[in-house]
Amino acid sequence: MPFSALSHLDCPKCGLTYSPDQVIGLCSCGSPLLARYDVQAIMLTKDELATRPPDLWRYHELLPVRSPENVVTLGEGMTPLLPLPRYGHELGVERLLMKDEGLIPTGTFKARGAAVGVSRAYEVGVRKIAMPTNGNAGSAWAAYAARAGMEALIAMPIAAPEICRREVKVVGAELHLIDGLIGDAGAFIRAELEKRDGYLDVSTLKEPYRIEGKKTMGLEIAEQLGWQLPDVILYPTGGGVGIIGIWKALVELRELGWIDGPLPRLVAVQSSGCAPIVRAWEKGLPESEPWPDAQTVAFGITVPKALGDFLVLQAIAETDGCAVAVDDEDLLAEQHKVAQLEGSFICPEGAANFAAVRQLRESGWIHADEQVVALNTGAGLKYPETVPL
Amino acid sequence: MPFSALSHLDCPKCGLTYSPDQVIGLCSCGSPLLARYDVQAIMLTKDELATRPPDLWRYHELLPVRSPENVVTLGEGMTPLLPLPRYGHELGVERLLMKDEGLIPTGTFKARGAAVGVSRAYEVGVRKIAMPTNGNAGSAWAAYAARAGMEALIAMPIAAPEICRREVKVVGAELHLIDGLIGDAGAFIRAELEKRDGYLDVSTLKEPYRIEGKKTMGLEIAEQLGWQLPDVILYPTGGGVGIIGIWKALVELRELGWIDGPLPRLVAVQSSGCAPIVRAWEKGLPESEPWPDAQTVAFGITVPKALGDFLVLQAIAETDGCAVAVDDEDLLAEQHKVAQLEGSFICPEGAANFAAVRQLRESGWIHADEQVVALNTGAGLKYPETVPL
Numbered sequence: 001m002p003f004s005a006l007s008h009l010d011c012p013k014c015g016l017t018y019s020p021d022q023v024i025g026l027c028s029c030g031s032p033l034l035a036r037y038d039v040q041a042i043m044l045t046k047d048e049l050a051t052r053p054p055d056l057w058r059y060h061e062l063l064p065v066r067s068p069e070n071v072v073t074l075g076e077g078m079t080p081l082l083p084l085p086r087y088g089h090e091l092g093v094e095r096l097l098m099k100d101e102g103l104i105p106t107g108t109f110k111a112r113g114a115a116v117g118v119s120r121a122y123e124v125g126v127r128k129i130a131m132p133t134n135g136n137a138g139s140a141w142a143a144y145a146a147r148a149g150m151e152a153l154i155a156m157p158i159a160a161p162e163i164c165r166r167e168v169k170v171v172g173a174e175l176h177l178i179d180g181l182i183g184d185a186g187a188f189i190r191a192e193l194e195k196r197d198g199y200l201d202v203s204t205l206k207e208p209y210r211i212e213g214k215k216t217m218g219l220e221i222a223e224q225l226g227w228q229l230p231d232v233i234l235y236p237t238g239g240g241v242g243i244i245g246i247w248k249a250l251v252e253l254r255e256l257g258w259i260d261g262p263l264p265r266l267v268a269v270q271s272s273g274c275a276p277i278v279r280a281w282e283k284g285l286p287e288s289e290p291w292p293d294a295q296t297v298a299f300g301i302t303v304p305k306a307l308g309d310f311l312v313l314q315a316i317a318e319t320d321g322c323a324v325a326v327d328d329e330d331l332l333a334e335q336h337k338v339a340q341l342e343g344s345f346i347c348p349e350g351a352a353n354f355a356a357v358r359q360l361r362e363s364g365w366i367h368a369d370e371q372v373v374a375l376n377t378g379a380g381l382k383y384p385e386t387v388p389l
Numbered sequence: 390m391p392f393s394a395l396s397h398l399d400c401p402k403c404g405l406t407y408s409p410d411q412v413i414g415l416c417s418c419g420s421p422l423l424a425r426y427d428v429q430a431i432m433l434t435k436d437e438l439a440t441r442p443p444d445l446w447r448y449h450e451l452l453p454v455r456s457p458e459n460v461v462t463l464g465e466g467m468t469p470l471l472p473l474p475r476y477g478h479e480l481g482v483e484r485l486l487m488k489d490e491g492l493i494p495t496g497t498f499k500a501r502g503a504a505v506g507v508s509r510a511y512e513v514g515v516r517k518i519a520m521p522t523n524g525n526a527g528s529a530w531a532a533y534a535a536r537a538g539m540e541a542l543i544a545m546p547i548a549a550p551e552i553c554r555r556e557v558k559v560v561g562a563e564l565h566l567i568d569g570l571i572g573d574a575g576a577f578i579r580a581e582l583e584k585r586d587g588y589l590d591v592s593t594l595k596e597p598y599r600i601e602g603k604k605t606m607g608l609e610i611a612e613q614l615g616w617q618l619p620d621v622i623l624y625p626t627g628g629g630v631g632i633i634g635i636w637k638a639l640v641e642l643r644e645l646g647w648i649d650g651p652l653p654r655l656v657a658v659q660s661s662g663c664a665p666i667v668r669a670w671e672k673g674l675p676e677s678e679p680w681p682d683a684q685t686v687a688f689g690i691t692v693p694k695a696l697g698d699f700l701v702l703q704a705i706a707e708t709d710g711c712a713v714a715v716d717d718e719d720l721l722a723e724q725h726k727v728a729q730l731e732g733s734f735i736c737p738e739g740a741a742n743f744a745a746v747r748q749l750r751e752s753g754w755i756h757a758d759e760q761v762v763a764l765n766t767g768a769g770l771k772y773p774e775t776v777p778l
Contacts, residue, residue, distance in 0.1 A: 054443030054467055074733060075471055075489060078443055080464020086538065100464060103492050105733070107770050147732030149475065166776035170769065172729040340561040343536030344463060344494070380559065381496050381770050387555035 001044075005037040006064045009208050012311060020064065023124050025206050032205035032308055034248070035064050035212050039255045046227070046258065054078035056112060056216040062252055063116055064212050070123040072148045074105035076115045077216055081224040081373070087341040091354070092361050095371040097230070099221060100344065102379030106140045106167060108300075108347070109217065109242060109377045114140035116213030121200055122148050130192065130199040132156070132178075132185030134238065134300050135164030136378060141202060142173035153192065153199060155185040160299060163382050181294060182303060204239035205307045211245045218249030221373055222259055230264050231370035234356055236349040236377055237268040237277055237323075238301035240312035247315035264373070266321035268312055269356040271296030271328060276305060277312055281323035286310055297328045297386070298348040300377065322365065326355035334358065335386060347383055350376030390433075394426040395453045398597050401700060409453065412513050414595050421594035421697055423637070424453050424601050428644045435616070435647065443467035445501060445605040451641055452505055453601050459512040461537045463494035465504045466605055470613040470762070476730040480743070481750050484760040486619070488610060489733065491768030495529045495556060497689075497736070498606065498631060498766045503529035505602030510589055511537050519581065519588040521545070521567075521574030523627065523689050524553030525767060530591060531562035542581065542588060544574040549688060552771050570683060571692060593628035594697045600634045607638030610762055611648055619653050620759035623745055625738040625766055626657040626666055626712075627690035629701035636704035653762070655710035657701055658745040660685030660717060665694060666701055670712035675699055686717045686775070687737040689766065711754065715744035723747065724775060736772055739765030 009018040013031035018024060020035065027033050042061045052058035056077025065071055080100045088096030101109035118141065121129060129145055130153040131138065138154040145152035152173035156164065157180060168175045178185040186203060193199050200207060222229060229250070235243040243266055253259045270278050274294035280287060290305040306312065316323055328348075335351035338344055353374035360366040380386065398407040402420035407413060409424065416422050431450045441447035445466025454460055469489045477485030490498035507530065510518060518534055519542040520527060527543040534541035541562035545553065546569060557564045567574040575592060582588050589596060611618060618639070624632040632655055642648045659667050663683035669676060679694040695701065705712055717737075724740035727733055742763035749755040769775065 051439045055469070073469075073471075075469020075492060078467075080444070080462075082462075082464055100494075103464060103494065105489075105492065107496075107768065143728075143732040143734070145732070146729055162778075163770060163773050165778060166773050167734055167770070169778070170725060170728040170734050170776045171732055336559060339532075339559040340535055343532040343534070343560055345532070345556055345559050379496065379770070381552060381556070381768070384552050384555050387559045389551075389554060389558070 002066070003060050003068055004064055004066045005039065005042050005061045006035060006066065007038045008036050009033040010036055021124060023126055023200060024208065025201060033208040035208050037062055037252065039252060042256060056115065056213065059216055059219050062219065064209050065116070065119045065123055067123065070119055072119045072122060072144050073115055074111070074143065074147060076104050076111045078220060079103050081221060084342050087338055090337070090341065091358055092368055093357060093366060093370070093372050095369070096357065097371070097373045098344070099217060099373055099375050101375060101377050102346065106143050107379040107382050108136040108140065109214070110137045110140035112213035112216055113210035113241060114144040114213065117141070117202055117207060117210040118144035118148050118150065120209040121202065121207065122150065126200045127151065128199040129202045130189050131202045132182055132189050134182050134302060135160035136300055139164045139167035142168045142171050145173065146171035153189070155188045157181055157185060161382055204241055211241050211248065214241050214245030215249035217242065217375065218246035219253065222250065222253055227259055229259055229261065230373045232267060232366055232372045233264045234267040234269055234353040234374045236298065236301050236352045236375070237270055237312060238303040238306065240268065240277065240306045240308050242375065242377070243268055243315055244308055244311045247319065263319045266315050266319045267356060268316055268323040269352045270323065270325050271298050271301055271352060272325040273328065274302050274304060275325035277309055278323040278325045280309065281313060281316060286313060298331060298352050300349045301352070324356040324359060326352050326359065330355040332386060335380070345380030346376040347378035347380055348386060350378065391455065392449050392457055393453055393455045394428065394431050394450045395424060395455065396427045397425050398422040399425055410513060412515055412589060413597065414590060422597040424597050426451055426641065428641060431645060445504065445602065448605055448608050451608065453598050454505065454508045454512055456512065459508055461508045461511060461533050462504055463500070463532065463536060465493050465500045467609060468492050470610060473731050476727055479726070479730065480747055481757055482746060482755060482759070482761050483757070485746065486760070486762045487733070488606060488762055488764050490764060490766050491735065495525070495532050496768040496771050497525040497529065498603070499526045499529035501602035501605055502599035502630060503533040503602065506591055506596060506599040507533035507537050507539065509598040510591065510596065511539065515589045516540065517588040518591045519578050520591045521571055521578050523571050523691060524549035525689055528553045528556035531557045531560050534562065535560035542578070544577045546570055546574060550771055593630055600630050600637065603630050603634030604638035606631065606764065607635035608642065611639065611642055616648055618648055618650065619762045621656060621755055621761045622653045623656040623658055623742040623763045625687065625690050625741045625764070626659055626701060627692035627695065629657065629666065629695045629697050631764065631766070632657055632704055633697055633700045636708065652708045655704050655708045656745060657705055657712040658741045659712065659714050660687050660690055660741060661714040662717065663691050663693060664714035666698055667712040667714045669698065670702060670705060675702060687720060687741050689738045690741070713745040713748060715741050715748065719744040721775060724769070734769030735765040736767035736769055737775060739767065
């Protein structure tokens with residue numbers, strides 16, 4: 001049984017397929033590519049899985065790295081899935097759970113995409129990576145690049161959390177601060193890569209494997225709930241890779257025969273200061289339009305136009321989910337309530353989910369007896385300024 | 390089989406024993422008390438253990454909480470044990486491993502003691518806790534107190550890391566900043582508790598269960614290495630509960646019959662700006678003397694005189710270990726080397742261990758072929774100022 005069941009890459013837009021064992025970015029049509037597996041060939045049992053070490057590599061058959069020697073790991077994955085009984089009671093959702101992605105290297109869920117993305121890039125021969133970032137992805141990819149002995153070129157908006165700047169510097173990556181938003185950082189990276197050789201552009205969804213790391217959140221939720229899925233999963237949505245990844249994971253588990261029944265309703269949560277996907281969903285559009293003057297305290301989800309927006313909208317539609325925008329003041333209030341009632345200091349992006357749970361419970365979209373999983377995408381430790389002294 | 394095999398408490402100094410099912414602090418002789426277990430009655434097998442969820446409660450038979458309903462958890466434990474091949478090669482210690490306690494609630498190993506200490510305090514009826522802290526213990530105990538619905542009174546030196554102040558505030562604990570060191574914060578707490586009712590003083594080793602949480606680091610290291618112990622374990626030592634706990638864990642595992650042979654040589658690492666245990670060890674004394682003008686960038690280990698110093702010295706002596714002091718500039722240099730070679734942003738206290746590994750390898754005390762485990766006690770994220778911008 002091979003370490004990975006990876007078979008090919010395909011394009012969710014035009015349907016073209018590619019061999020995965022090469023350095024590759026987007027499809028020739030401009031769409032992101034998705035990794036596909038020979039799921040029927042996987043012989044793993046749930047009992048065997050249960051004895052494996054508690055990190056995301058326990059799912060290696062459904063990950064793209066072909067050889068264990070190429071795994072670049074800092075011990076990421078199998079983050080806690082915590083009941084929030086007292087806070088859930090306040091929201092009127094007694095079966096509320098939080099998947100806490102603060103307990104992961106570099107303090108955010110971005111470590112999952114970086115671990116798998118860097119490992120697979122290394123495996124196909126890449127030794128230099130480049131990316132624009134809102135901060136946390138840069139921290140993560142720079143750390144894993146250092147662990148792999150690779151060079152990293154990172155560009156982030158000057159308004160990104162300061163801690164991310166320090167994380168990128170401490171591991172020795174090349175950092176450029178951009179006076180603008182993530183799109184401007186992307187333009188900087190593209191211009192640099194025209195002048196430089198040997199770099200792989202690992203921007204969100206521009207290479208096929210970051211999403212494979214992110215999907216392990218979905219695999220873990222299913223395993224942690226004993227392969228019984230929750231009713232609703234909420235995700236704070238910027239680039240949207242997390243929500244696409246969770247959807248992809250659940251579809252693969254269904255194909256494997258480990259889960260059945262309807263998938264959880266997936267909810268894309270955005271800030272009302274930058275809600276292109278919410279607007280597209282409300283209008284019934286297949287893609288989003290660029291959001292002007294994007295601004296929110298939940299800086300990680302300040303993405304005016306995501307490359308994978310059409311996949312996010314498809315994930316929502318096919319699971320009977322929805323898209324919700326929340327105000328900054330509401331999400332900050334929920335961040336403090338979670339801390340005081342449950343002891344967990346979460347990030348503003350994660351807190352956006354709870355503002356959405358409150359909204360969706362009040363509107364009746366979430367029922368009182370439903371099991372609801374909210375992803376906290378990072379540690380509050382990275383956002384000290386959200387707590388006044 | 391009961392959830393916990395806890396049988397009694399005993400005093401390592403005068404030998405008195407106590408029933409554990411009461412609110413209790415120190416022995417009447419002034420010494421810390423240690424929890425003891427009916428180890429022979431434990432029927433757990435290694436195979437059964439391997440299928441339990443990956444948190445420290447997997448070892449519940451060897452923990453003091455008698456009923457699972459009293460467990461107060463944020464998902465702590467089973468932190469990664471990472472090989473550091475490139476950095477180990479540079480140090481001349483090819484089999485170097487790091488136990489990374491950054492991946493835990495509140496970002497430091499203090500969460501272990503708080504989880505078990507708060508759970509057990511809750512179980513015996515405590516609803517208010519109070520403690521002095523260098524910062525990270527206060528963050529952790531305040532968080533778990535909030536999770537349990539308990540009140541927390543915290544006093545910390547004004548020079549403690551600012552992030553800890555914010556962590557204590559966000560969970561709604563009562564915080565007092567003290568113009569002095571941890572001893573002065575302790576005096577403040579003692580004075581307050583003379584005026585207030587109902588608080589348990591949970592200062593280091595003044596209640597018996599924090600050490601039980603800390604010992605799970607030792608249990609995990611043994612399990613993660615397949616029950617084959619390493620040659621050396623290094624610990625950055627302030628109050629010393631971590632190193633005492635690891636020692637206690639290994640002795641209990643030997644009693645259980647799960648490990649045999651000599652224990653790892655335990656190394657207490659201190660900063661040369663505050664090295665009372667190193668001085669006592671060099672002089673062959675059974676206890677330390679208070680260190681005057683204590684000061685180090687590794688603020689967490691600024692403890693001029695630890696209540697459990699005699700136990701630390703005993704742990705070192707009985708395992709053929711040693712105590713080592715390292716300079717601030719050396720530990721900061723190692724912090725950056727670990728980040729650049731391995732991608733991991735560790736805390737200054739954890740970095741002190743690596744300065745000690747370098748020193749002990751150069752002196753020949755650590756051999757080139759030995760397996761060495763260094764504890765990184767917290768996330769570098771909590772020490773942003775250690776990375777210049």
